[in-house]
Amino acid sequence: MTEELVRKVRERYAQIAEGQVSGCCGPQTSGCGSESAVTLGVGYDASELALVPAEANLGLGCGAPIGFLSLKAGETALDLGSGPGLDTFLAARQVGPEGRVIGVDMTPAMLERARANAAKIGVSHVEFREGRLEALPVESSSIDAVTSNCVINLVPDKRAVFAEIARVLRPGGRVVISDILLDGRLPAVVEQDLLAYVGCVSGAMRREEYFALVGAAGLEKVEVLRDVDYLATLIESAPDEVGALEARTGVTREQVLGRVHSVTFRAEKPAR
DSSP states (O other): OHHHHHHHHHHHHHHHHTTSSOSSSSOGGGOOOOHHHHHHHTTOOHHHHTTSOGGGOOSOOSSOTHHHHOOOTTOEEEEETOTTSHHHHHHHHHHOTTSEEEEEESOHHHHHHHHHHHHHHTOSSEEEEEOBTTBOSSOTTOEEEEEEESOGGGOSOHHHHHHHHHHHEEEEEEEEEEEEEESSOOOHHHHTOHHHHHTTSTTOEEHHHHHHHHHHTTOEEEEEEEEEEHHHHHHHHOHHHHHHHHHHHOOOHHHHTTTEEEEEEEEEOOOO
């Protein structure tokens, strides 16, 4: 079942990368919120979006982690589940040409789109690699800062992801992640809904269990930087996505409001 979920996620995000469906829940003609509306709704600033190709923004995030990562010129950063490259390119601007940014994604169509975007803006210190977050194609202790935006909740084995983050970080390195966390159980029909899974909702983990895995990986000084009701954000920026979920599952938004949160947090790898 685990590998079947991975296959379905890869297929869905390939369709998004190729423009067959939107970043929401249905075909692009379905009227889901625009990519820019969704991205602005989860915390990005319009001035940031103006710095990257429009093709790098597919409205797939649930937060804006790069703004909290405090990257410095010359650092090496890693973007997990980099998609078409939005956060990767924002990070590249911060580390400068003397730094380096690696994006890792498991979907070839996303990697193709990201590389085309990189060529379009002429950045040479960005690299996109194909790989799974449970087994990163990255050397141990080689990364100063790791980020990820609404992707870890798509991975069935989250314990392995955090272990990999700890492995690749240099001692004293840091991570800032935006992800979907649950406060309370979702109705069973939502948990079993595949499109809710690839839309980052039903694959989410209970908050206390999630942060227990962060600590078990050896990451410390966990600090929540932003915590908002994700469904409330979607109701504003992508109302048709919420409506489609209601139609498929029979579960109303009132039944899940307050349970699904977009959380951006920071953690560190001990210096020694």
